Amino acid sequence: MGEAYIYDAVRTPRGKGKPDGSLHEITPVDLASQVLKAIRDRNDLDTANIDDVLLGCVMPVGEQGSDIARAAVLQADYAQTVAGVHINRFCASALESINLAAAKVMAGEADMAIGGGVESMSRVPMGSDGGAMISDPQVTFKNYVVPQGISADIIATKYGISRDDADAYAVESQKRAAQSWKEQRFKNSIVPIKDVMGEVVLDHDETVRPDTDMQALGGLNPAFAMMGEGMGFDAVAIQKYPELEAINHVHHAGNSSGIVDGAAGVLIGSKEMGEKLGLKPRAKIRAMASIGSEPTIMLTGPEFVTEKILKRAGMSKKDIELWELNEAFASVVLRYMQAFDIAHDEINVCGGAIAMGHPMGATGAMILGTALDEIERTNKANALVTLCIGAGMGTATIIERV
Numbered sequence: 001m002g003e004a005y006i007y008d009a010v011r012t013p014r015g016k017g018k019p020d021g022s023l024h025e026i027t028p029v030d031l032a033s034q035v036l037k038a039i040r041d042r043n044d045l046d047t048a049n050i051d052d053v054l055l056g057c058v059m060p061v062g063e064q065g066s067d068i069a070r071a072a073v074l075q076a077d078y079a080q081t082v083a084g085v086h087i088n089r090f091c092a093s094a095l096e097s098i099n100l101a102a103a104k105v106m107a108g109e110a111d112m113a114i115g116g117g118v119e120s121m122s123r124v125p126m127g128s129d130g131g132a133m134i135s136d137p138q139v140t141f142k143n144y145v146v147p148q149g150i151s152a153d154i155i156a157t158k159y160g161i162s163r164d165d166a167d168a169y170a171v172e173s174q175k176r177a178a179q180s181w182k183e184q185r186f187k188n189s190i191v192p193i194k195d196v197m198g199e200v201v202l203d204h205d206e207t208v209r210p211d212t213d214m215q216a217l218g219g220l221n222p223a224f225a226m227m228g229e230g231m232g233f234d235a236v237a238i239q240k241y242p243e244l245e246a247i248n249h250v251h252h253a254g255n256s257s258g259i260v261d262g263a264a265g266v267l268i269g270s271k272e273m274g275e276k277l278g279l280k281p282r283a284k285i286r287a288m289a290s291i292g293s294e295p296t297i298m299l300t301g302p303e304f305v306t307e308k309i310l311k312r313a314g315m316s317k318k319d320i321e322l323w324e325l326n327e328a329f330a331s332v333v334l335r336y337m338q339a340f341d342i343a344h345d346e347i348n349v350c351g352g353a354i355a356m357g358h359p360m361g362a363t364g365a366m367i368l369g370t371a372l373d374e375i376e377r378t379n380k381a382n383a384l385v386t387l388c389i390g391a392g393m394g395t396a397t398i399i400e401r402v
Contacts, residue, residue, distance in 0.1 A: 001106045001107065002105065002106050002107075002108060002270055002271075003106065003270070003271060003284055003285075004101075004102035004103075004105040004106050004268050004269070004270070004284065004285045005268065005269060005270070005271060005274055005281035005282075005283070005284045005285075005402070006266060006267070006268055006281065006282050006283045006284065006285070006372060006399065007043065007267040007268070007269055007274055007279045007280075007281055007282065008039055008042060008043055008266070008267040008282070009189055009264070009265070009266045009267070009282075009365070009368065009369035009372050009373075010035055010038045010039055010042070010189055010190075010191050010264065010265055010369065011035070011189055011190065011191065011262065011263070011264035011265075011362070011365065011366045011369055012031055012034065012035060012190070012191050012193050012202075012261075012262045012263050012264065012362075013190060013192070013193065013202045013203055013204050013205050013206065013262070014205045014206060014207065014258075014260040014261065014262045014356050014357040014359060014366075015122070015193075015202050015206050015260055015261045015262065016122070016206045016207055016258075016259075016260060016261075016357075017120075017121035017122045017258070017259035017260045017261050017357070017359070018122050018259070019122060021122050021206065021260070021261060022201050022202040022206055023120070023122065023193060023201065023202055023206075023261040023262070024120075024122040024123065024261070025195060025201070026120070026193055026195070026201065026261070027063055027120070027123070028057070028063055028064045028068060028118050028119070028120040028123065028124065028263075029063065029068060029071045029072050029075050029118075030075065031118050031120060031193065031261065031262065031263040032055060032068060032069070032071075032072035032075075032076075032116075032118040032263045032265075033072045033075035033076040034076075034191060034193055034194070034263070035072075035116060035118075035191060035263045035264060035265040036053065036072055036073065036076035036078065036114065036265060037076045037077075038191040038265075039114060039265050039267050040076070040078070043267065043277070043279060045277065046079075046277075047078040047079045047082055048079040048081055048082075049111065049112055049273065049276075049277060050078065050079075050082050050112050050113065050114060051082070051083065051104070051109075051110035051111060051112060051113055052082065052083045052084070052085065052101065052104060052110055052113045052114075053069050053070075053072070053073050053078075053082060053083070053084045053085075053113065053114045053116075053265075054069060054084075054085050054087055054097040054098075054100055054101050054113065054114070054115045054116070055068060055069035055072065055084070055085075055086060055087065055094075055097060055115075055116055055117050055118055055265075055361070056086075056087045056088065056089070056092075056093025056094040056095075056096065056097045056116070056117030056118075056119075056361040056362065056364065056365075057086055057087075057088065057093065057117060057118055057119060057361040058088060058090055058091065058093055058119060058126075058129075058360040058361045059119065059121075059124045059125070059126065059127075059128045059129050059360075059361075060086055060088060060129060061124060061128050061129045062123075062124055062128065063120075063123065063124065064118070064119070064120065064123075064124045066086075067084060067085065067086050068084075068086055068118060069084030069085050069086050070083070070084030070085070071084070072084065072118070087100065087117075088361075089290070089389060089393065089395060090360070090389045090390040090391065090393070091326065091328060091358070091360050091363060091364075091387050091388065091389050091390060092290070092364050092387040092389045092393070092394070092395035093117050093360070093361045093364065094115070094116055094117030094264060094361060094362050094363060094364035094365035094366070094368075095364025095365065095367075095368060095385065095386075095387060095395050095396075095397055096290065096364065096395050097115040097116060097117055097364070097365070098115035098116070098266050098268065098285075098364065098365060098368060098397065099115070099285075099288040099290075099395070099397055100115065101113035101114065101115035101266075101268045102115070102268050102285040102288060103288070105268055105269060105270050106285075111269060111270050111272070111273040112267070112268070112269035112270070112273045112277075113268055113269070114265050114266065114267055114268070115265070115266050115268060115365065116263065116264045116265030116266055116362065116365040117263065117264060117359075117361040117362035117363070117364065117365055118262070118263035118264075118359075118361055118362050119261065119262065119263075119359040119360045119361035119362050120261045120359075121259045121260060121261055121359060121360070122259075122261050123261070126259070126360075133145055133390075133391055143295050143296070144236050144237070144239060144240040144295070144296040145236075145295065145296070146228075146233045146236050146237050146296060146298075147224065147227055147233060148298060148299065148328070148329075148390060149223055149224035149227065149251055149256070149329070150224050150227060150228050150233045150234070150237055150247065151237075151296065151297055151298035151299050152224075152251050152256070152299060152328070152329035152330075152331050152332060153222075153224055153228065153247050153248060153249045153250060153251055153331070154237050154241060154244070154247060154296070154297050155297060155299060155300065155329075155331040155332065155335050156248055156250045156251070156331040157244050157246075157247050157248040158241065158244060158297070159331070159334075159335050159338060161250065161330075161331045161334050161335065162248075162250065163248075163250040164214070165250075165330070165334060166250045166251060166255040166329075166330035166331060166334070167214055167217040167218065167254070167255055167330075168214065169255065169330040169333065169334055169354075170212070170217060170254055170255035170330055170354045170355075171212055171213060171214060171217065172344070173327060173348065173351045173352050173354040173355045174208065174209050174210060174212040174351065174354070174355045175210065175212075175351070176348070176349065176350055176351035176352075176355070177205065177208045177210075177350065177351025177352070177355035177356050178208055178210030178351070178355070179351075180350040180351055181204060181205070181208065185350055185373060185374070185377065186205075186350075186370070186373065188373055189369045189370070189373055190203065190204075205260075205355075205356040205357065206260070206357075207258045207260060207355065207356060207357045208351075208355050208356060209355070212254065216254070217252070217254040217255065220252040220253060220254050221252060222249035222250065222251065222252055223249075223251055223252045223253060223256065224249050224251060225249040228247055228249060234246070234247045236296075237296060240296040240297075241296070241297070250330075250331065251329050251330065251331065254354075255329070255330040255354060256328070256329045256330070256354065257326070257327055257328050257329065257352075257353035257354060257357065257358035258353065258354070258355075258356070258357035258358060259357065259358070260356070260357030260358065260359050261359055262357070262359035262362045262366065263359070263362050264362045264363075264365035264366045264369060265365060266365050266368060266369065268285070281402050282372060282376065282401070282402070283372055283375070283399045283400055283401050283402055284399070284400050284402055285397065285398075285399060285400075286313055286382065286398040286399060286400040287309050287312050287313035287315075287396075287397070287398045288309070288396070288397050288398075289305050289308045289309035289312055289395070289396050290305060290393065290394065290395045290396075291304050291305040291308050291393065291394050291395075292392060292393050293392040293393060293394060294392050295391050295392035296392075297392070298388070298389075298390065298391065298392045299328060299329065299331075299332045299388040299389075300332075300335065300388070300392075300394075301388050301389055301392060301393045301394025301395075302325055302332070302336050302386040302387065302388050302394045302396070303335070303336055303339045303340075303394070304394055305386060305393075305394030305395060305396045306336075306340065306384065306386060306394075306396055308396075309384070309386075309396045309397075309398060310384075313398055315398070317340050317341075317342075319382070320382060320383070320384045320398070321346075321375070321380040321381050321382055321383065322346065322347075322349070322371060322374060322375055322378075322380050322382070322383040322384075323342055323346055323347040323348070323383070323384055324347070324348060324367045324368070324370060324371040324383060324384070324385045324386070325347060325348060325352075325385075325386050325387070325388075326352065326353055326358065326363055326364070326367055326386075326387040326388065327348060327352035327353040327354045327355075327358070328353065328358060328387070328388050330354065332388050333347065333348065333352075349374060350370050350374060352367070363387065364385070364387055364395070367385055367387070368385045368397060368399065371383035371385050371399065372399060375399075375401050376401065380401070381400065381401055382398060382399060382400045382401065383398070383399050384396060384397075384398050385397045385398075385399065
């Protein structure tokens with residue numbers, strides 16, 4: 001097997017995922033194509049040298065439907081020989097796309113590929129694609145299916161994570177994101193998004209709230225209490241976890257990931273293709289893994305995929321210098337830190353989705369790019385990037401700076 005190198009990583013700013021968000025007027029295919037154009041132009045690429053573009057998208061319907069990767073390739077004026085494929089592993093879709101692009105390079109199927117993702121949550125809302133997990137009683141009853149927010153609250157209840165713990169984590173996420181923007185930590189990765197007139201409509205993450213404090217968060221009502229108690233999902237969860245007398249609902253909009261629009265892409269290739277094109281590799285893919293986990297609690301997959309990927313890489317926890325876990329909900333990260341005894345100053349050091357938002361199909365590529373920028377900035381050797389996933393899964397990637 002060959003090796004796969006990362007040559008570039010770019011992302012859009014995250015725009016508020018509502019009709020009044022700055023990116024609402026930008027179509028999903030335009031978001032993705034602006035990322036592809038940036039990768040081409042930043043690296044002076046003849047796109048005929050790119051074999052494939054793999055893009056994650058979690059709601060592949062309407063204007064995000066069909067094969068949005070191929071549509072974006074054509075919209076970005078890439079060579080028509082560049083293939084495109086849509087990937088859906090829920091919230092880890094973009095990281096899975098990167099892993100598959102890397103696997104193609106390692107196997108010799110591709111010399112250069114782009115992995116990434118796109119999600120316009122203001123234009124194509126969550127749940128638009130339906131699916132058996134939420135609509136087929138035979139599936140939901142058998143698997144004790146509950147909404148993700150209930151799953152996050154199950155984690156908090158099972159592992160002793162309080163409302164104050166979750167809120168304190170959220171406050172720190174906001175502070176770190178604001179500080180990272182102040183220090184221009186994202187400047188090498190951000191692609192300002194332009195409208196059809198060529199005017200910049202957004203050049204920063206739109207949902208960061210640096211003034212967030214415990215008092216402000218303390219005034220927010222739990223987001224999933226009515227769903228759990230009034231709609232019966234707590235009872236479903238307790239059937240699966242009878243050791244829990246009741247579900248403690250600690251999550252709300254302020255300590256959960258924000259709904260946003262965005263896209264991202266990572267340029268991956270072989271050493272030989274990089275040398276041919278005069279590109280300098282920034283990192284290499286050290287290891288990749290995905291795993292299934294219990295589907296009711298759903299969001300503990302990162303713990304188990306981390307164990308799997310470390311074993312595959314011949315590494316241990318002490319070998320990882322930087323950790324990046326998507327902040328789907330505060331309890332997800334707090335449980336992960338608890339499970340591996342990770343200090344808070346080693347994980348999500350630039351803030352995360354609680355502050356900056358979670359454009360589902362694109363987030364995996366965004367946080368890998370953040371980790372890449374940060375190991376370069378701080379002269380660290382490696383980073384482990386992972387996400388929790390709907391229906392109980394986890395995906396992870398270890399990158400190593402070169």
